[in-house]
Amino acid sequence: MKFYAYTLFLCLFFSFASPAKAEEYNLVIAHEPVNITGKTVEKITINGTIPGPTLRFTEGEDAIIHVTNKMDEDTSVHWHGLILPGEMDGVPGFNGFPGIKPGETFTYRFPVNQTGTYWYHAHSSEQEQDGHYGSLVLVPKGKDPIRADRDYVVLLSDFHDEDGKDIFSNLKMSSEYYQYARRTIGDFFADAEEKGFGKAWANAKMWGEMRMLPTDLSDVSGYTFLVNGRTPEQNWTALFKPGERVRLRFINASAMSIYDVRIPGLKMSVVEADGQGVEPVTVDEFRFGVAETYDVIVTPKEDKAFTIAAESIDRTGFALGTLAPREGMKGPAPQTRPRALLTMADMGMGHDMAGMEGMDHSKMNHDMPMGDMAGMDHGNMGHDMVGMSMEDMQSGWAQAGTPPGDKALSYADLRYVGIQADTRQPEREILVRLGGNMERFIWTINDKKFEDSGPINLKYGERVRLKFVNDTMMAHPMHLHGMFVQLENGQPAEKLPNKHTVIVAPGQTYSVLLTADQPGEWAFHCHLLFHMSAGMMNKVVVAKLDPNAVPPPKASTTKAAPQKEKPEQADPHEGHSMPMNHQGMDMKGMDDMPSMDHSTPQKNDTSSNQNSSHGGHDAH
CATH class of the missing domain: 2.60.40.420 (Cupredoxins -  blue copper proteins)
Structure with missing residues (x-):
């Protein structure tokens, strides 16, 4: 015994x-x-x-x-x-x-x-x-709390025949290098017929003075969009039996492409966002930023093929896959939606100019954060805006073409599963201003490229608010390495959802909360690859690293x-799944790429309304 x-x-x-x-x-x-x-x-x-x-x-x-x-x-x-x-x-x-x-x-x-x-x-x-x-x-x-009979990875990506270095070089040569979709004289007369000649002329004049394109929804075109490495013609297929619960793990692994994702004929129940559990929310579609992930459950009940459709927001193509009860089946390709047009609201001008949050008016006639506005007659801006319609006041970027009655996912819908461990109010607020100069294809955080900036220093364990102010007309999926942030999305503090990547819409302000609980040096950047390459990155340092306190690498x-x-x-x-990265990149050989800061992090004031980066100027 x-x-x-x-x-x-x-x-x-x-x-x-x-x-x-x-x-x-x-x-x-x-x-x-x-x-x-x-x-x-x-x-x-x-x-x-x-x-x-x-x-x-x-x-x-x-x-x-x-x-x-x-x-x-x-x-x-x-x-x-x-x-x-x-x-x-x-x-x-x-x-x-x-x-x-x-x-x-x-x-x-x-x-x-x-x-x-x-x-x-x-x-x-x-x-x-x-x-x-x-x-x-x-x-x-x-046991996995998310019950599913089938489990598939659906990885979306944008493939280009050109080499990545060549694409970046072309963008530096001209930010409009890949802008093939432009407004024509026919579009002007169509606007004049719909809105009247005066409004159409004022709108065209304003865009012309700003030397900007209302069709500029993405920087790079010419992509073939893939599902798990397969083209639409190659028809990646996930099998199911009618009535089964199918888990689809969506990953946007694109370099530059944002999508609107839908499965016509099926509702999707979103159960995870960026790998973190959320209370299930039923939607017909969701906008999918670069580097985000969403897990959804679908329950197809009919013995037929359903099309997984991810349409790029510039409407240049689809990544397509199929949910089917048998191999060889293919659902119908959905109709292409109209390409949205940017509006003054996407410049943060949908409200009174005096009330534009985050806009530095002293720079309006200089190298403004929206640097592609160089040459604009700002003295006439207020006059031209008087006749703006309600349509002009609404974000064009946000118009996904969702059919009436259909539900598109909003960040405000996301609620954390369980109770958040840290519900403290932030001790301080850190401004993160997203800017750039489109004519020179330079992108910045707090008016500085990575190579010219200093780190954002956080004390271990402190609770801070990161306030994003997007002074540009492009959306930026902002990613922080090493930690999750909580969206301030209107939910109670204990239900704020975790995210590692946050889309900050054009001309908008958005805030997140962060508990600095992971010591180290962490990259913080836009996940549009060529925006990061062109400078939209910073370093976040949690506690000053003492070499003697760091365990040896394994x-x-x-x-x-x-x-x-x-x-x-x-x-x-x-x-x-079919076989076939945030950031602070190795810039070897890239003259236009920011160099890495290998020095010891210096103390830096990152309180509200203060730049969190110092020194230097645009070298390009």
Whole structure:
């Protein structure tokens, strides 16, 4: 009897004392020829595919990922939305991470302390645009509270035949390089017939004086939009049996594309936002910012094919997939919606000029944050705005063409599942002004590019409000590494939803709350890749890092062993997904890219109405 009791004791002891199981992956990053659009071009693959394989981990495990760089340039992998030690976050120049040199292998090792849908991508140069991205699924160690009969990753991306570096160079040469959709004389006469010649002329005159395009909803066109690496013609398909609950893990892994997502004929129940649980909300569609994720449940009851449709907001194309009871089926492609036109409201002018929150009027005739307004006759602005219609006062960007009676998801709909742990009021407010100069394709935070800015310093554990003021006519999906923020979306403090990426609409102000509970250096930037490349990034430092207090990294960097055979391909059906990054990028070789700040963070005043960056001027 004593023997059995002793044996049971030992079993229980070792079951609790043993380290968490480690899930291990090997990723090989390489330049390889690919043919997605009918033209063979060299892109970046992960284990031979675009996107890379879906990595799956269980809560409580240790994740071990060996990343081998087979390219002739440095690379990196950032684990987007994961809470982990700073040195594992994967941003070159931050937290002592050097990047991964050609021919080397770097081992990422970190505990998995969360669940949900996330993704990974490069944080070096423009590699994310060229194929360096993939999906991450973190499952609960016990029973998943979200019940589903089927579970699929739906990763959206924008593929371009041009190299990412060439796209960025073209934008620096002319911010309108890819602007093919422009207003014509025919559009003017159509406006004149609808609104009257005077209003049509005043509107055209105002846009002309600002040297801006009301059709400028996105910076880059010419994309082929993909679902799990497949074109609309290749018809990525997820199978179901009528009546089953199907979980779709939507990930926007695009470099520059925002989508309106819908499944005609099916309601979607949103159950997670950015990997974090929300109280279910039923919608017909949602606007999907770059780097966001949404998990939805659908229950198709008919024995027919349904189309998963993600339409780019500039209406240049769809990413299309299919939900079907059998392979080979394909639902009808939805009709293209009209392209929205930007209005004065998207410039923050839908209200009285005197009441425009966040606008620095002293700069209106200089290098204004909306720098593409250079040359505008501001003296006549008030006069021209007198005749503005209610339509002019409403955001054009926000007009998704949602049919009457259909429900589009709003941030205000999101409510945290459970009770938030920290419901304190913020101790201070930090202004985050988003600006830029479109003529020179420069994008800034608090009027400075990354290379000219100082860090935003936070005390460990403090509660702050980040107040975004968007002085531009483009939406910016703002992403903070290392921590989640809570949207101030009108819900009670204990129900404010967590997000790692927040769309700040054109000309608008939006605020979030942050508990600075993760020490380290964290990238903070717009997730439109070329906006980040052009300067819209900053560094957030939580507590001053004392080198003696930082535990040694668990990663190892070694020379990659020569491989004679092609790396083993991921199972194309693993987890029901097809195989194929925030930020502070490795700017090697990019003259126009901001350089990394490797110096010791300096104390900086980031209180309300103060710039959180210092020094320098535009060098371009």
